[in-house]
Amino acid sequence: MGVTEKRAKHKEAFRREILDSAREIFINDGYDGFSMRKLAEKIDYSPTTIYLYFRNKDDLLFAICEEFFAHFLAELNRIRSVSPDPVETLHQAFFYFINFGLKNPDQYKLIFFTKSVYGTREELFEKESMARNTYFVFKEIVQDCISAGKLREIEVDVIVDTLTVVSHGVVAKNIYCANFLKERSDRVAHTLIDVLWRGLQK
Amino acid sequence: MGVTEKRAKHKEAFRREILDSAREIFINDGYDGFSMRKLAEKIDYSPTTIYLYFRNKDDLLFAICEEFFAHFLAELNRIRSVSPDPVETLHQAFFYFINFGLKNPDQYKLIFFTKSVYGTREELFEKESMARNTYFVFKEIVQDCISAGKLREIEVDVIVDTLTVVSHGVVAKNIYCANFLKERSDRVAHTLIDVLWRGLQK
DNA sequence: ATTTGATATTAACAGTGTTAAGCTAACAGA
DNA sequence: TCTGTTAGCTTAACACTGTTAATATCAAAT
Incomplete structure (x- = not known):
């Protein structure tokens, strides 16, 4: 498996992780209760990182x-x-x-x-x-x-x-x-x- | 009509004015679209004034x-x-x-x-x-x-x-x-x- | 070793609800 | 008239929000 493939795979996995965490917050706290900063903290990244994976x-x-x-x-x-x-x-x-x-x-x-x-x-x-x-x-x-x-x-x-x-x-x-x-x-x-x-x- | 009565009446009228403006914004912009600052601007008072009339x-x-x-x-x-x-x-x-x-x-x-x-x-x-x-x-x-x-x-x-x-x-x-x-x-x-x-x- | 490119971060902007403190002007009592 | 009080309002601030621009980091490719 090439390096770019590996990276693509990791990227995909990371996207999944973000999505799963996001769903949890959305469901528990509602649309308004959800915040990018909350999600960022949950996944242990800075808020802006999320914008590299979702618009x-x-x-x-x-x-x-x-x-x-x-x-x-x-x-x-x-x-x-x-x-x-x-x-x-x-x-x-x-x-x-x-x-x-x-x-x-x-x-x-x-x-x-x-x-x-x-x-x-x-x-x-x-x-x-x-x-x-x-x-x-x-x-x-x-x-x-x-x-x-x-x-x-x-x-x-x-x-x-x-x-x-x-x-x-x-x-x-x-x-x-x-x-x-x-x-x-x-x-x-x-x-x-x-x-x-x-x-x-x- | 005493001064205190007059004041109470004015206060009541002001409350009405706030409420009417608030309803307009709530209906047009929805709950989230509504903001205290927006309402304040509409009635031409500072945002905190509203808190003297509504909790x-x-x-x-x-x-x-x-x-x-x-x-x-x-x-x-x-x-x-x-x-x-x-x-x-x-x-x-x-x-x-x-x-x-x-x-x-x-x-x-x-x-x-x-x-x-x-x-x-x-x-x-x-x-x-x-x-x-x-x-x-x-x-x-x-x-x-x-x-x-x-x-x-x-x-x-x-x-x-x-x-x-x-x-x-x-x-x-x-x-x-x-x-x-x-x-x-x-x-x-x-x-x-x-x-x-x-x-x-x- | 240097360049490149992807990834992540910091800082910032403009907005939110709400509170604490302070100012102003009008009233009441002496 | 002077003073004390109070109602009414404002400024400043806190802790949030979504989002963007610029910057830093660091591994891969040349």
Whole structure:
């Protein structure tokens, strides 16, 4: 292995180390609680060193979000391959997102409620990203249900939005009304899914 | 009118002026975009003067939130007095919140998605506030529907949470997925209410 | 041995929330 | 009228923030 290769590898490893430390701080302390100086101290380098590996604070956040969406995408594909029934697949996929949010509110908040990391709808669709891929796979799952005649004839995009809206809602409530859904968030989530399903079915 | 009274009145007027300017900045620039120095410049006083009228930045936000909730409460009571049918009242009340959020995303975000202004569920219930009053009136509206036998037999608190969850969801999606619901937010909101209603009815 | 280039650092700028101390002007009582 | 007090406001400062420019370090290549 050549020297330049070795260096490139070390650089990559260092980038990873920065990213992992950054994610920890972002999740624990939130977007505002995160600071470049805090991260620098954690990794034992000067604050400006970070700028050699990431453009700025938001670039760090973007990289972290992409890794999360890669994770979501993998899970959606797993569910899809395991469960052959489209309705069952949608149920599981939908519950996966809500459950992730309820179990990891800080992560969910960071990814979805911090900044418009991926810009407008158009900007999200324009350039390739894990977030974009995740969106399309989820849309396909919904489309499969429609194609199987299991849902009311509502535009697929409207249904997708409706579902993500509800997921965001459960988690937002859980995050911003401190302890509001405590001991009850699961019940509210299940009630909501139950109600939604009754309302969406043909 | 005595001198002390006059002074008190002036003080009150000044407080109002600060609050109005603060709300403008909070809404336009968001919680983070707001700064004491910005506000000071706007009202043409030094930053520290503000601290003679408000404990700190969050105290300003709290005062602004309370005024909003006073507004909500008045509107809920108005709807209630106008529409005698409990189901119609709930529909209107629910749509009022969603609509407020879609029409005034910055305000909604400031009030509901910025900080846990009113603390935990317990803390909200403990001390009297406009937010607390608003919550209870909305709960009463839901309870009226249940009492009239118009809803499935689900615990009233769960239904209230479910509805606020959906309201938060629509608005959150609208805010954080920039332009995501654009031109479609109304349709998604109506679809959601329609779906929810089908699912909630007996 | 010298040059080059990558990597890391120090110093600085402009901004943040908040506090402590001090100034000014108007009032009250003698 | 002089003095003491107090309300109202300001200046200065502290400890932070993200980010940039200039500089130092040090290993590899010539």
